[in-house]
Amino acid sequence: MARGQQKVQSQQKSAEKAAKIKKQQGHSANDQKKAAQKALVHVCAVCKAQMPDPKTYKQHFENKHPKNDMPQDLKDL
Numbered sequence: 001m002a003r004g005q006q007k008v009q010s011q012q013k014s015a016e017k018a019a020k021i022k023k024q025q026g027h028s029a030n031d032q033k034k035a036a037q038k039a040l041v042h043v044c045a046v047c048k049a050q051m052p053d054p055k056t057y058k059q060h061f062e063n064k065h066p067k068n069d070m071p072q073d074l075k076d077l
């Protein structure tokens with residue numbers, strides 16, 4: 001039954017390959033998530049503090065830099 005065994009082996013191999021690709025895809029999806037999170041970091045134009053979202057940035061700006069002009073995109077929030 002050499003033929004049958006070969007078939008099983010090749011099935012196992014392709015299953016391994018698929019698992020590897022899945023792993024790689026999962027990995028790159030994680031990286032993309034990280035990159036997206038990084039892009040969401042808002043850096044204060046005045047003191048360079050990093051904020052996770054624009055609302056926090058706006059609050060920070062109002063509290064810490066009331067005399068500075070607030071960036072237009074924060075006013076719109």
Ligand SMILES: [Zn+2]
Nearest residue numbers: 044046047049
């Ligand atoms: Zn600041």
